Amino acid sequence: MAGRTLRITLGPVPYLWDGEAWRDFYFRIADCAWLDAVTLGEVVCSKRIHFTQPFIDAVANRLADAGKQVSLASMAMVTLEREAMLTRKLVEASPWPVEANDLSALGLLSGKPHLVGPFVNVYNGATARMLASRGATRICLGPELPLASVSEIIAASPGTDFEVFAFGRLPLAISARCAHARAKGNSKDNCQFVCQDDPDGLAVDTLDGQSFLTLNGVQTMSHTCQVLLAELPALQQAGVSHIRLSPQHCDMAQVAETFAHVRDLRIDASEGEARLRAIYPDVPLSNGFHYGTAGADWVPAAAEQVSA
Template sequence: MNTGKPTLTLGPVPYLWEGEKWRDFYFRMADEAPVTDVVIGETVCSKRLHFTDPYFPPVIERLVVAGKRIVLSTLALVTLERESQYVRSLVADSPYPVEANDLSALALLEGEPHWIGPFINVYNAATARLLARRGASSICLPPELPASSIAEIVAGTPDTAFEVLAFGRMPLAISARCAHARAKGHIKDNCQFVCAEDPDGLPVKTLDPQSFLALNGVQTVSFTCQALLTELLDLVSIGVSRFRLSPQDCDVVAVASLYDDVLHGRTDAEGGIARLRQLYPAAPLSNGFHHGQEGAAWVARARNIGHRGAE
């Protein structure tokens, strides 16, 4: 079991943001956010690389100067030869650890220290141990796992760092087709990058109408935002050492500072939830999966754990 000091990880930006906005987001995270590791790269759609590629060198330089540890992410779905070539080049040329978010990357990474992202299904300790033997030093568990499963996997896989998605809309599915483009009257091959019009995802409504999902290009994410703020210290106690913040279109520096304060006992967890709702009012908060319920549910804690700081 990992007993090191718990840290915050910034996950890759999941949405299509204009290049300058993407760059400025990471510049500010480098200068102001209390995150230790930064996973950077395109996970959703390879066509978006056109917007961010020119800014990779200055962003990585800024993050390194700020003392952040860099991890480069692979795509979550590889369907084209150029995407396959991109992943192969990334693994071969990266001076930083690579996070695998698709099984196709695992063969390329075998024997090299690497991370496992939340898009790879790790549902039991046997899978986690297999991945660790192949070189995985850190595993971000899928957000749909309940706390009991997380505890079992962590306990059964010593000497591996485990991470959970503590903030952000949850990745639910990814497809070779683009429902986001179709919803706006386009096809994937001529999408005109309409997903940029929705920097926090396009809500999908039921006939009621109620928002229950969101489209993000070829990806489907939850409408609600997973927020494991009141669960942080319980997760630390079972051996989870990293907590991932998935960028949303809000003040992520303030979100990271809030999580850091709760994680280290400077802020009460229940009060922190009220503050988090102010920081990200675009989506309801949820923690249902963690408590064995439907993912969109919000389960209030029966006790306050915010007074205990992580050692």
């Protein structure tokens, strides 16, 4: 796999966007030549599904007609019978491959070709081999894994495609409670969909005013945006086949183009990083997890060359 060109994928929109805005976002993505595969669906909160459900068939078909590989994601945490029913319906009726983001979906998908999303903990080669034996064809590893762990897992599970989270705010935790609603004075049951007011998440600061985390409904995300550009050669050498871009409230077509140009050696990583800072301003970049340090750290490209 190390000799193959890295393919660029787009994960599900993690935030609550207006349904028509969500549709129009993906219609533009369909015209983006740099993306090879797109995963759609609601992974954070089942209450949001009705915003996008009227548009998902048109979006999936538009993407497929544009040559993208389309898949539908299951939720990251299933706690209600209604959510269990949604997961069963997704597995049974989806015309597209399903990405499992919860163990309940994995159980339903056993024996069927499927994808595994970054919310399923895959921390060693034995787990990856077990998932592959049950039908997983591609596994998106958790963004907290350092390169050394990524390399070991891939080496221990030959024949499976592996994906790494290369751009976006990092998904850190998900809860049955909604801190986003609570922060705005509402309960989860009467949230009034206040997360729609924050299309790129709600910033959380420490008591002394330091930027810390981002709330996204029931999900906690990083304040920083993970960017692995200078690291692409090392990821490819490790056997990574796909890199995942997570949609943020910025021009994701330009983000995909930037990653493709760095991958194809049209521009160097430093120029690519400068472009991303312009495309997604006011959000600091991070890559610390890749190097085994604090996830919010930014390790300059030169440091990787020295360590290599």
